[in-house]
Amino acid sequence: MEIRRDRKRFPAAELSRGTVLIVEDDPQNARLLTRLLTADGFAVEVVGDGAAALAAVGRRPPDVVLLDWMLPKLTGIEVCQRLKRDRTTRLIPVVLLTALDARENRLAGINAGADDFLTKPYNAEELRARVHSLVRLKRYTDELDFAESVITSLALTVEARDATTDGHCQRLAHYATALGAALGMTEDELASLDRGGYLHDVGKIGIPDAVLLKPGQLTREEYGLMQQHTIIGERLCGNLRSLVPVRPIVRSHHERLNGGGYPDGLRGDAIPLSAQIVGIVDAFDAITMTRPYRAQRSREQAFDELEADARSGLFDRDLVSVFLRVVDQREVELPRAAS
Ligand SMILES: [Fe+2]
Numbered sequence: 001m002e003i004r005r006d007r008k009r010f011p012a013a014e015l016s017r018g019t020v021l022i023v024e025d026d027p028q029n030a031r032l033l034t035r036l037l038t039a040d041g042f043a044v045e046v047v048g049d050g051a052a053a054l055a056a057v058g059r060r061p062p063d064v065v066l067l068d069w070m071l072p073k074l075t076g077i078e079v080c081q082r083l084k085r086d087r088t089t090r091l092i093p094v095v096l097l098t099a100l101d102a103r104e105n106r107l108a109g110i111n112a113g114a115d116d117f118l119t120k121p122y123n124a125e126e127l128r129a130r131v132h133s134l135v136r137l138k139r140y141t142d143e144l145d146f147a148e149s150v151i152t153s154l155a156l157t158v159e160a161r162d163a164t165t166d167g168h169c170q171r172l173a174h175y176a177t178a179l180g181a182a183l184g185m186t187e188d189e190l191a192s193l194d195r196g197g198y199l200h201d202v203g204k205i206g207i208p209d210a211v212l213l214k215p216g217q218l219t220r221e222e223y224g225l226m227q228q229h230t231i232i233g234e235r236l237c238g239n240l241r242s243l244v245p246v247r248p249i250v251r252s253h254h255e256r257l258n259g260g261g262y263p264d265g266l267r268g269d270a271i272p273l274s275a276q277i278v279g280i281v282d283a284f285d286a287i288t289m290t291r292p293y294r295a296q297r298s299r300e301q302a303f304d305e306l307e308a309d310a311r312s313g314l315f316d317r318d319l320v321s322v323f324l325r326v327v328d329q330r331e332v333e334l335p336r337a338a339s
């Protein structure tokens, strides 16, 4: 009730319960839906065809789209497919409005990625309940998206503090996914490697400049402090669901097969594969880029060095040789001096 009062005084969408885009070419139906939803506190925009729907979503993404099945220009199914294919709009819930309850229609809708269905004539209670629950879902995914983007900007802030690591996160994401793809990993696993590449060093936000940027060798205490970035980083990822598969990468990318790494001194297979992958490409990037403590190496030197590391038990030999093959076949782009 309070929100309704607010809505009267402040009709702006920001104070509504959510924004709903109604895509309906039948004016009578559009009016009915508008009346039901505005009475419940939603801010509503109405468009009459598929192309206008895509334009409206592009202009101002709504919380929910109510999409008529039969539309001029593009059908509801086509609009739905396009929204679900686009990375920037795929999390907007789409409800298909159908006159028929035919099974084939639903199947086509599910295949197009529709989140829900409503059959005409509408039951007002059902309509309200569905829109409310989808707006809640949308708010939840918005929060997750936001939390993840905050952590990613933290990671980029860390990188910006150190001029010599410019582009490090991006390169690691690129190398790690290229190696993962060569190993036949799934889309989800590749997505985690991509995020892991960006976030692996996010914990360095907690390391003072005097240590992080020190040009010479670190003292024992400083090195101990530096090692903490793995634990701080894992903590920063918190319990964000989308980051659960990334946490092992953040914590364990400095573990080494022979047990000589940190923070847990894990050995062999106890080190998650994703963390081994990021560990290898992190070492490769450190070798090929200039660091405060040493000059840049050529590509051949980098290959030799990484192979020597694998021989001495730091990295898995097979993983290293697949990665070097990927680099050799130019399946990844290298920074200029090392290519
Ligand atoms: Fe690290």
Ligand SMILES: [Fe+2]
Pocket: 168, 200, 201, 282
């Ligand atoms: Fe790193």
